[in-house]
Amino acid sequence: MGTGLAATRAALEERHSGLAPSAPEDDLPGTWVGRVAGLEDVSLPAALERFTCRNNRLAELALRSDGFAEAVLAVREHHGAARIGVVLGTSTAGIAETEAAYRRRAPGETALPADFDFAGTHDLFSLARYVRARLGLRGPAMTLSTACTSGARSFLEGAALLRTGQCDAVVVGGVDTICRMTLQGFNALALLAQGPTRPCAADRGGISIGEAGSFALLQRAEDAPVASLRLLGAGASSDGHHMSSPHPEGLGAVAAMRAALDAAGLAPEAIDYVNLHGTGTRANDAMEDRAVSHLFGAAAPCSSTKGWSGHTLGASGALEAAIAVICVEAGLVPGCLGVETPDPEFRADVVTANRHAPVRSVLSNSFGFGGSNCSLIIGRA
Amino acid sequence: MSGAPEIVPAAVRCGIGGLGLLGPGLPGWATSEPVLAGAAPWQEAPPTVPTPAMLAPAERRRASLVVRLALAATAEAIAESGFTPEMLDTVFASSNGDGAVVGAILDALATPGGDVSPTLFHNSVHNAAAGYWGIGAGSMRPSVSLGCHDDTFPLGLLQAATEVAAWGRPVLFCAYDAPLNAPLDACRPTAVPFAVAMLLLPEGEPGARATLALRHLPEEPVAEACPRSGLRAALEAANPAARALPLLEALAARQPARLAWTLLDGMGLEAELAPC
Numbered sequence: 001m002g003t004g005l006a007a008t009r010a011a012l013e014e015r016h017s018g019l020a021p022s023a024p025e026d027d028l029p030g031t032w033v034g035r036v037a038g039l040e041d042v043s044l045p046a047a048l049e050r051f052t053c054r055n056n057r058l059a060e061l062a063l064r065s066d067g068f069a070e071a072v073l074a075v076r077e078h079h080g081a082a083r084i085g086v087v088l089g090t091s092t093a094g095i096a097e098t099e100a101a102y103r104r105r106a107p108g109e110t111a112l113p114a115d116f117d118f119a120g121t122h123d124l125f126s127l128a129r130y131v132r133a134r135l136g137l138r139g140p141a142m143t144l145s146t147a148c149t150s151g152a153r154s155f156l157e158g159a160a161l162l163r164t165g166q167c168d169a170v171v172v173g174g175v176d177t178i179c180r181m182t183l184q185g186f187n188a189l190a191l192l193a194q195g196p197t198r199p200c201a202a203d204r205g206g207i208s209i210g211e212a213g214s215f216a217l218l219q220r221a222e223d224a225p226v227a228s229l230r231l232l233g234a235g236a237s238s239d240g241h242h243m244s245s246p247h248p249e250g251l252g253a254v255a256a257m258r259a260a261l262d263a264a265g266l267a268p269e270a271i272d273y274v275n276l277h278g279t280g281t282r283a284n285d286a287m288e289d290r291a292v293s294h295l296f297g298a299a300a301p302c303s304s305t306k307g308w309s310g311h312t313l314g315a316s317g318a319l320e321a322a323i324a325v326i327c328v329e330a331g332l333v334p335g336c337l338g339v340e341t342p343d344p345e346f347r348a349d350v351v352t353a354n355r356h357a358p359v360r361s362v363l364s365n366s367f368g369f370g371g372s373n374c375s376l377i378i379g380r381a
Numbered sequence: 382m383s384g385a386p387e388i389v390p391a392a393v394r395c396g397i398g399g400l401g402l403l404g405p406g407l408p409g410w411a412t413s414e415p416v417l418a419g420a421a422p423w424q425e426a427p428p429t430v431p432t433p434a435m436l437a438p439a440e441r442r443r444a445s446l447v448v449r450l451a452l453a454a455t456a457e458a459i460a461e462s463g464f465t466p467e468m469l470d471t472v473f474a475s476s477n478g479d480g481a482v483v484g485a486i487l488d489a490l491a492t493p494g495g496d497v498s499p500t501l502f503h504n505s506v507h508n509a510a511a512g513y514w515g516i517g518a519g520s521m522r523p524s525v526s527l528g529c530h531d532d533t534f535p536l537g538l539l540q541a542a543t544e545v546a547a548w549g550r551p552v553l554f555c556a557y558d559a560p561l562n563a564p565l566d567a568c569r570p571t572a573v574p575f576a577v578a579m580l581l582l583p584e585g586e587p588g589a590r591a592t593l594a595l596r597h598l599p600e601e602p603v604a605e606a607c608p609r610s611g612l613r614a615a616l617e618a619a620n621p622a623a624r625a626l627p628l629l630e631a632l633a634a635r636q637p638a639r640l641a642w643t644l645l646d647g648m649g650l651e652a653e654l655a656p657c
Contacts, residue, residue: 124528185502370512
């Protein structure tokens with residue numbers, strides 16, 4: 001949907017989707033995807049060449065955007081490289097590289113090509129190692145992977161490193177890129193939409209898969225007096241119900257949202273916009289409507305921005321944290337894209353056209369396989 | 382160059398309560414403690430990985446080797462702790478996750494006309510063991526899953542202790558890995574299954590057998606404090622989760638200990654252990 005905050009904001013304001021029909025080689029006729037254009041041309045620094053894969057190219061592109069890498073370096077100058085941690089989420093890291101290595105084998109050959117670098121690409125840790133090395137940091141670095149809550153959950157784990165005084169700043173976020181494993185896996189679960197995803201529509205037909213990289217630099221509020229935006233609260237929970245189906249009543253989702261509100265010390269009335277997980281599947285959107293309306297009634301406008309980005313899986317929580325920042329700064333509530341009227345069964349205030357109004361705080365939801373839930377609240381100090 | 386002062390990184394502290402263990406010749410913490418203390422010989426034998434009692438029959442059938450490994454270790458760690466599973470936040474750490482499942486999906490994708498199994502796909506997520514744990518425990522408490530290659534045990538321990546100290550709640554930590562199938566096994570040799578679980582408690586809470594202080598280092602530790610035991614020599618290279626062994630040996634010896642792990646990319650983790 002765009003490289004950098006300004007392009008993403010413009011896409012939201014102009015209601016311009018980043019989704020397009022899938023490629024013939026995806027073998028998924030009729031489905032749409034959200035691919036980042038030009039990634040093949042993004043190169044990594046020569047000293048870190050072993051980390052080259054689609055996922056780390058996208059990480060590199062995101063680091064170069066909005067002066068993010070320069071901002072981290074400025075904080076590094078102040079606090080020292082050892083005081084800055086890296087906690088990042090991904091679901092599949094560089095597994096597209098592994099898929100390619102399998103395909104590159106000669107007929108009858110079992111072993112993977114000798115130049116395939118498992119630790120540099122396939123391994124989950126590849127992402128956090130690359131970003132730490134790229135930014136010249138020497139604090140603790142780790143990759144977490146909790147399916148589609150990974151990007152959101154990195155904010156909570158990064159906050160724990162700050163709270164215990166082990167770090168003065170933590171690079172958090174998520175990067176996930178399109179691979180056959182996720183495309184074919186979601187297809188096997190019959191969860192892919194024909195045409196672009198239409199979250200919250202009565203006739204919604206499933207997910208469009210997307211890819212995204214999004215980072216934030218977390219600092220203690222007192223160390224960042226000029227920052228006008230805050231991570232006001234974060235909360236996580238588990239469903240304890242099923243591996244790939246959400247709890248039908250959304251009990252886990254309610255618990256995560258309530259934990260985030262408690263951490264922020266905010267009542268539900270203080271939330272001006274709820275950015276839904278809103279994947280576009282029958283089950284997720286119905287569950288999430290129950291959970292959101294249980295806490296907020298119809299008082300908080302809510303929508304999913306996956307009509308723009310597709311479901312970017314382990315990056316979605318981090319991408320939508322950046323979208324929350326845009327919504328606060330722009331005073332924007334983006335209405336679900338491609339949806340004329342929301343599902344009439346829904347009780348929450350699902351917005352389908354952009355609204356402009358003061359937005360002081362946004363609650364952003366992420367839910368994932370394994371019954372993982374995470375909610376973030378981002379808003380003005 | 383940086384004008385920033387070089388500040389000694391802060392330590393993070395917690396207590397260690399119950400323990401769980403399952404590995405070759407290590408059929409549980411309680412029975413393995415004399416071996417870990419050096420008071421009984423280690424005899425390599427493949428571990429028997431039990432069917433998780435906490436799961437309903439449908440989930441039991443779907444639970445793979447790595448899931449059963451992780452659930453066996455976690456069950457032992459909390460068995461006599463006074464905590465029930467649904468009370469505990471959890472941190473699961475694994476280098477390869479369910480690498481056998483990921484490998485099976487990669488095989489299917491490389492086969493013309495090969496279909497990905499929907500059950501395999503949802504079991505392929507890195508938080509699969511955490512998900513089965515949550516279902517079996519009926520838990521709604523937060524759970525996070527980490528994957529940090531060779532550093533999975535030390536960094537998982539660090540983040541679990543960080544959660545304990547940050548939020549003042551006990552955390553059940555589990556590190557586990559199992560062998561991969563061909564061809565991935567050649568890229569990431571993991572010769573044996575191994576799982577370890579620890580109930581970590583806020584500093585000063587009753588029920589701890591030892592207190593632990595951990596410090597991430599921006600350089601490699603000067604030396605790993607203890608000489609490597611035969612057990613470590615046999616298992617540390619055979620499974621990333623077996624990097625728990627220096628800590629397990631120190632806990633079994635019931636003596637104060639200084640430990641250190643060399644981490645990837647020139648980093649380190651040091652630990653001070655003091656029996657209660």
